[in-house]
Amino acid sequence: MSEFSARYGERVGLERRKQFGQFFTPEPIARWMVRWVLAGGAGRVYDPAFGLGAFHQAAGEIAEGVAFEGSEVDPVILGFWRARGDENGAVVRQEDYLRAWGRQWPAIVCNPPYRRFQKFLGREEVFAAFEEHLGVKLSGYTNIASAFLLKSISELCDGGRLAYILPLEFLNTGYGAVVKRQMLARGQLHAIIRLDCEKAAFPDVVTSVGILLFEKRAPRFPTRFYVVSRLDALETVLDTPPVNSIPPEELRPGEKWLRHFEAGTLPPRSPHLVPLSTYGTFSRGIATGANAFFVLRPSQVTALGLAPEEVVPCITRSVQIRDPLFTESEFRRLVEEDAPVYLLRAGDPPSAAAACYIRRGEAEGYHRRYLTRFRDPWYRLERRRPAPILFGAFSRDGYKVIRNHSQALNLTCYHGFQPAGQGARYVERLFLYLLSRVGRETVALNVRQYGAALGKYEPNDLNQALVPSMEWLDRLDEEQAAVEIEHARHGYLSSEMEALFETLIDP
Numbered sequence: 001m002s003e004f005s006a007r008y009g010e011r012v013g014l015e016r017r018k019q020f021g022q023f024f025t026p027e028p029i030a031r032w033m034v035r036w037v038l039a040g041g042a043g044r045v046y047d048p049a050f051g052l053g054a055f056h057q058a059a060g061e062i063a064e065g066v067a068f069e070g071s072e073v074d075p076v077i078l079g080f081w082r083a084r085g086d087e088n089g090a091v092v093r094q095e096d097y098l099r100a101w102g103r104q105w106p107a108i109v110c111n112p113p114y115r116r117f118q119k120f121l122g123r124e125e126v127f128a129a130f131e132e133h134l135g136v137k138l139s140g141y142t143n144i145a146s147a148f149l150l151k152s153i154s155e156l157c158d159g160g161r162l163a164y165i166l167p168l169e170f171l172n173t174g175y176g177a178v179v180k181r182q183m184l185a186r187g188q189l190h191a192i193i194r195l196d197c198e199k200a201a202f203p204d205v206v207t208s209v210g211i212l213l214f215e216k217r218a219p220r221f222p223t224r225f226y227v228v229s230r231l232d233a234l235e236t237v238l239d240t241p242p243v244n245s246i247p248p249e250e251l252r253p254g255e256k257w258l259r260h261f262e263a264g265t266l267p268p269r270s271p272h273l274v275p276l277s278t279y280g281t282f283s284r285g286i287a288t289g290a291n292a293f294f295v296l297r298p299s300q301v302t303a304l305g306l307a308p309e310e311v312v313p314c315i316t317r318s319v320q321i322r323d324p325l326f327t328e329s330e331f332r333r334l335v336e337e338d339a340p341v342y343l344l345r346a347g348d349p350p351s352a353a354a355a356c357y358i359r360r361g362e363a364e365g366y367h368r369r370y371l372t373r374f375r376d377p378w379y380r381l382e383r384r385r386p387a388p389i390l391f392g393a394f395s396r397d398g399y400k401v402i403r404n405h406s407q408a409l410n411l412t413c414y415h416g417f418q419p420a421g422q423g424a425r426y427v428e429r430l431f432l433y434l435l436s437r438v439g440r441e442t443v444a445l446n447v448r449q450y451g452a453a454l455g456k457y458e459p460n461d462l463n464q465a466l467v468p469s470m471e472w473l474d475r476l477d478e479e480q481a482a483v484e485i486e487h488a489r490h491g492y493l494s495s496e497m498e499a500l501f502e503t504l505i506d507p
């Protein structure tokens, strides 16, 4: 199989494979999944994303006389598979699975294409069909793999089994809630196995990949969450103790499930921890809708003849800030480097120079962009105040938190914190906590985990993150905090400060 798929890869190239989401299931995984669905007693198996027939081949090796059917949208890959002459009676239709409704299957096994719907032609039609047939509204963020899974669950006969291998990020995202709800409502979710060893099947996927085992019958026992770090451990994984085992009534569709793959990762209970929203709120940075128009370098500002008050300082890219403290002198360094750190803020009415630049923008169609066309006038961005704490929206290996002493605003690369009420007095101390080891561990539990190395942080997750109460932070006076900030300049806290924060969760 692997030699066969390598030949196919050479023939069509990576671009086309990516376009169709063509990544192939390794043989041992395909065999294991097929064995599990067949153990339910079905004599007929269906694969909605057939590709080069990894599951068909596995079925042929495991059991004789199993009828195999499949769907595959790409005629090229199908032709390649047929030319091999290994059909053995399999019925594979060339069709778009998401448009083929009205069938039922006793067993389904699938490695769905992993792509976003954004580029899917006829997406509206597919969404309308989901609403008509399943009564569910898909979110625009849904990826195709989740839609495949949702449809397959609905097509499974009573008592039928389904095994899917797919990226697991939907377990934590808003759009995944509808899939989780259907799984819980329509049957027994046996197990979800996170495959820490298997990125090869999904080389472009930044999230973890896993196998989901589902059966259409009244749920009777808890869902088991496993992690497998070596392929050969998959064979016996269901006979080993799971990381977590959670009864269906405790699995809530709206909650994030990826944490169930971690042992002992529930947030610490401490009387001194309160939600961060006690102090203020994080919100998304400014979305201009057309950075190429709004974001300017100092040299462009000069060349365009814009007055200083027609632009505002702004951090437009994450890399523009390197250290945990960001000051006016750091900002001046960026200006000297001619970095893109200004945002157009045309006057009312705009000066002649700004009006001329705006007309140029219109000639290039920037006023018809998704965000700009809803603004009045289209070139006027929302007014914001500089945020004293910035938090990286995407971070690798732990998050990026910045104490911003400058007047710079921020685009969406950072979320900005605005204190409310008493919160203003605690900005320094909160920042120190966010930088501390305990803070990092506690906050990380609240945020969406897309995978081992890549974290995406939503403002709302941060607002719910646990931080010390005001009474607790009062143990640390403002002067002490100011001294500590000097350590923070280098990216770490003093060991005394780390030890103090440790007492929060281990008093």
Ligand SMILES: C[S@@+](CC[C@H](N)C(=O)[O-])C[C@H]1O[C@@H](n2cnc3c(N)ncnc32)[C@H](O)[C@@H]1O
Pocket: 020, 021, 022, 023, 024, 025, 047, 048, 049, 050, 051, 052, 053, 054, 055, 071, 072, 073, 074, 077, 095, 096, 097, 098, 110, 111, 112, 113, 114
């Ligand atoms: C991830 S591959 C899996 C192939 C094979 N089943 C395996 O496990 O190795 C997904 C396959 O689905 C096909 N595909 C993509 N979109 C599809 C659609 N809308 N309907 C049916 N098949 C589709 C792709 O061409 C690709 O061959």
